Amino acid sequence: MKNIFLLFLCFFSLSCSNKKVEQVDIKEKPLPTLVDGRYNVAFLIMDGTFNTELTAPFDIFQHTIFRKNIKAMNVFTVANTNEAVTTFEGMRILPDYNYLKDKLPKIDILVVPSAEHHLDTDLDDTKMIDFVKQAAKDASFITSHCDGAFVLAKAGLLKDKISTTFPSDIDKMRETFPGLDIRKEVLFVHDGNVITSAGGAKSFEAALYLCEYLYGKEIAKSLAGGLVLDWNLENVPHLIVD
Numbered sequence: 563m564k565n566i567f568l569l570f571l572c573f574f575s576l577s578c579s580n581k582k583v584e585q586v587d588i589k590e591k592p593l594p595t596l597v598d599g600r601y602n603v604a605f606l607i608m609d610g611t612f613n614t615e616l617t618a619p620f621d622i623f624q625h626t627i628f629r630k631n632i633k634a635m636n637v638f639t640v641a642n643t644n645e646a647v648t649t650f651e652g653m654r655i656l657p658d659y660n661y662l663k664d665k666l667p668k669i670d671i672l673v674v675p676s677a678e679h680h681l682d683t684d685l686d687d688t689k690m691i692d693f694v695k696q697a698a699k700d701a702s703f704i705t706s707h708c709d710g711a712f713v714l715a716k717a718g719l720l721k722d723k724i725s726t727t728f729p730s731d732i733d734k735m736r737e738t739f740p741g742l743d744i745r746k747e748v749l750f751v752h753d754g755n756v757i758t759s760a761g762g763a764k765s766f767e768a769a770l771y772l773c774e775y776l777y778g779k780e781i782a783k784s785l786a787g788g789l790v791l792d793w794n795l796e797n798v799p800h801l802i803v804d
Contacts, residue, residue: 591644594658596636600627601670601776603637604659604697606713608690610678613651615707618765619673622773625785632777640666642690650678661693669697671772676708676761681734685716694719701755707768708761715739724803725758726751745801753803766791767798 596602603623605616626634641647641657648654659666674694677684684690694717698704706714711727712735714720724743727735735744745751750759750768752775759768766786770793774782779795786793 594636594638596638596667597627597634600633601635601702602667603635603671603673604666604669605637605639605673605675606690606694606710607639607641607647607649607655607657607675608677608684609647609649611647611649611655612676612678612708612761613649613653614763615675615710615761615765616649618763619675619705619707619769621789622766622769622785623671623673625788626773626777626781628788629777629781629784632781635671636667638667640693642687642693662689669701671703671705672697672701674704674706674710674713675765676706676710676728680709680712681731681738685712691717703755703757703772705757705759705768705772707759707765710761711735711744711758712738714756714758715742719756720758723753723756724751724801725753725756726760726801727758728761748799748801750798751801751803753801767793767800771795771798771800 605620607616620637623635624637626632638658640659640661642662644660646654646656694713698719704714704719708728709731711725720742724745726745726748732744732746749764750757750771757768757772759765770782770786773785774795783793
């Protein structure tokens with residue numbers, strides 16, 4: 563009798579355990595809250611994304627929600643997976659949207675941070691390149707930081723435009739895309755609706771420039787001050803193509 567009772571307890575315990583697992587499996591993925599009337603800003607992430615080129619513009623843009631009387635920004639991440647991606651420096655990030663499966667909100671600003679393989683294998687990822695092409699069709703701005711410019715070039719978004727990238731990769735980009743006009747000695751280039759930046763810590767400058775373009779100098783200086791950054795566009799080597 564004692565053995566039968568123990569078997570019953572084991573069966574009951576396993577049944578409850580399985581029910582708990584089922585509840586976790588069917589739980590819907592939480593999505594970010596997107597406030598109406600704001601710019602929707604999508605950050606394209608993947609394994610090997612570099613922290614600074616992601617977090618610098620993310621910080622600047624996210625802080626727009628704390629400024630009054632402007633059209634602030636909803637910031638979110640997109641990737642080709644629902645699983646966490648691991649940055650080059652080891653940070654694990656759970657993407658907000660899977661661009662291969664989820665219904666995406668309208669993207670007003672697309673940000674392409676640099677990633678470890680943007681000079682080689684990532685450029686063979688046709689689904690990722692197609693996503694960038696499609697997002698760019700309706701976006702008001704497409705921006706890249708560091709080697710994210712290689713992705714924009716592969717997607718055909720830099721044709722007939724002037725651009726830049728990480729200083730030591732400019733020659734490589736010229737070799738890979740010989741028809742493009744790629745400039746040295748500038749930290750960012752704004753040509754049409756595309757902004758490309760040298761990346762690294764200078765990703766802050768490119769993001770602040772876009773905020774100054776959208777909101778004016780005082781808002782940009784306020785955003786910079788909130789992150790203890792000095793901001794004066796006149797002190798930043800850049801190129802704006804009329």
